[in-house]
Amino acid sequence: MVNTQISKPDDNGWVELNMGPQHPSTHGVLRLKVKLDGEIVKEIEPVIGYLHRNAEKICELDYYCDSLIYFDRMDYVGAMNMEVGYLEAAEKLLGIPPPERAQWIRVVMAELNRIAAHLVWAGAYGLDLGMLTPFFYCFVEREKVLRIFTEVCGSRQETNYMSIGGVYQDFNDKIIHDILEFTEQFPKKLEDIFSSFVKNDIFIARTKGIGILEPEVALDYGVTGPMLRASGVEYDVRKAEPYLVYDKINFDIPVSYRKDNLARFLVRFEEMRQSIKIINQAVKKIPDGPYFNPKAKKSLMIRLRGEGEVYARTESSKGEFSVYLVGDGGVKPYRLRVRSPSLKNLSILPYLAKDTMIADLVAISGTLDLVFGEVDR
Amino acid sequence: MVELLEETTGKDGRRVLKVAKENLVQLMKELKEQGFVHLSLITGVDRKDKLEVVYHLHNLEKNEYIAVKTETLDERVPSVTSVFTSANWDEREQFDMMGIVFEGHPNLKRLFLPENWVGHPLRKNYDLSKVQYINMDENGEDYATFDPGDGW
Known part of the structure; x- marks a missing residue:
């Protein structure tokens, strides 16, 4: 009813168009109030908060170990990365470092999930631009990752696999065999998917030279992750401030200097190739030993007390995901604050899509890789 | 400095x-x-x-x-x-x-909640027992109300 209404032209001859919150190309519940001059976008006002649950408040009311499941539901296509982000902060605050084996397992799982998250993005971006075929190829490969997750921890998306002081289930030989099987066949499939995009003239026409984002502007707006690297800034938290065991792994940061939609596409695909490289190294290096810190046994978990302030950054599939945790010596966090990369990336949309065609607005907002569980929290 | x-x-x-x-x-x-x-x-x-x-x-x-x-x-x-x-x-x-x-x-302006929401949720003295409902007016804008109304 309301979604399709177009207002009468104002003094400039601009009309106001309401996009969303149920518009299929907004990847969830993004509502855009767009002012149009003919087909040219003049002003955009994003309206968000439709998926707002105030996870920060819920986490303040819960024990440290309970907060984890709310992080799964923030970036629901990259839950492992969210768990890594929270635990980086919580383990530093509580003083319970995970054993070596758990750290390597976490790296493997986080990188597998990064691949799955980028595949979801690629498939959905194809849909935005009217390509149906790559979607199926992307989701077939993603399903293979989710099968591995099911094998390891019993659930597909909201895994709740990691916990304070380690992980819940150990890796066994079958899982390692499955992962190696996946990484062996995936690169070829990835190139198939890649060529189905870049050999398409329409795809190139809609991405090349559109949505130019200069590096200074990107930094000023706090944009991070593949968005920033596609603008030519070599900034990846995995290299800048290595967490877990990323400093012992050999990989590159993909950077593109094209600055446009196509650059963001290329950077994300190159990141998947690098993730495969990381997984192949990490799986072979997983050491023997405990996968759980005995100081954080399940029965002791709710008695963990933390004091002080910790700010921990991690690189999720969307960008710099960080958690600021303040403890007052009690069993619950005094204050928990989440930096969601999607929210910061969304804040640049009014700048990026100004003075473009309305069809390009969809092509640009697709490259932001928005997940609304994380934007609204 | x-x-x-x-x-x-x-x-x-x-x-x-x-x-x-x-x-x-x-x-x-x-x-x-x-x-x-x-x-x-x-x-x-x-x-x-x-x-x-x-x-x-x-x-x-x-x-x-x-x-x-x-x-x-x-x-x-x-x-x-x-x-x-x-x-x-x-x-x-x-x-x-x-x-x-x-x-x-x-x-x-408020970023997530409607403009007329009462209170600021992350304050320690925020009353969690008071339920507020979000409804939509004729222009499609959200507003908060204490009255559950028919929709709930």
């Missing part, structure tokens, strides 16, 4: 600068000139008798991290949007959730 109230090191090894709120914008400008171009996060912390605002900054070239802290007794803090554009939505969110008024902000 702006006069600092205190300089400490946090539990995570980051430098923490404490500054009076009158000098905040000046300090931010100086830090940006030193290379701290990436404002990562703005956090408001409710310390019951006062409100604390924490800014996390990152120097990309030297790979250095820093936290800037300031306090306010009257819920008012100067806005740093003139220095960092990324502060815009962060400050709106903190206004929404904590009720911190950022003076000089170009568009200080």
Whole structure:
């Protein structure tokens, strides 16, 4: 009813168009109030908060170990990365470092999930631009990752696999065999998917030279992750401030200097190739030993007390995901604050899509890789 | 150089600068000139008798991290949007959730909740037992109400 209404032209001859919150190309519940001059976008006002649950408040009311499941539901296509982000902060605050084996397992799982998250993005971006075929190829490969997750921890998306002081289930030989099987066949499939995009003239026409984002502007707006690297800034938290065991792994940061939609596409695909490289190294290096810190046994978990302030950054599939945790010596966090990369990336949309065609607005907002569980929290 | 109230090191090894709120914008400008171009996060912390605002900054070239802290007794803090554009939505969110008024902000509206929502949820004295419902008016705008109405 309301979604399709177009207002009468104002003094400039601009009309106001309401996009969303149920518009299929907004990847969830993004509502855009767009002012149009003919087909040219003049002003955009994003309206968000439709998926707002105030996870920060819920986490303040819960024990440290309970907060984890709310992080799964923030970036629901990259839950492992969210768990890594929270635990980086919580383990530093509580003083319970995970054993070596758990750290390597976490790296493997986080990188597998990064691949799955980028595949979801690629498939959905194809849909935005009217390509149906790559979607199926992307989701077939993603399903293979989710099968591995099911094998390891019993659930597909909201895994709740990691916990304070380690992980819940150990890796066994079958899982390692499955992962190696996946990484062996995936690169070829990835190139198939890649060529189905870049050999398409329409795809190139809609991405090349559109949505130019200069590096200074990107930094000023706090944009991070593949968005920033596609603008030519070599900034990846995995290299800048290595967490877990990323400093012992050999990989590159993909950077593109094209600055446009196509650059963001290329950077994300190159990141998947690098993730495969990381997984192949990490799986072979997983050491023997405990996968759980005995100081954080399940029965002791709710008695963990933390004091002080910790700010921990991690690189999720969307960008710099960080958690600021303040403890007052009690069993619950005094204050928990989440930096969601999607929210910061969304804040640049009014700048990026100004003075473009309305069809390009969809092509640009697709490259932001928005997940609304994380934007609204 | 702006006069600092205190300089400490946090539990995570980051430098923490404490500054009076009158000098905040000046300090931010100086830090940006030193290379701290990436404002990562703005956090408001409710310390019951006062409100604390924490800014996390990152120097990309030297790979250095820093936290800037300031306090306010009257819920008012100067806005740093003139220095960092990324502060815009962060400050709106903190206004929404904590009720911190950022003076000089170009568009200080609630970010997630409807405009007429009563209270600021992340404050420690926020009453969780009072349920508010969100409804839509004829223009498609959301508004909050204590009356559940027919829709619920």
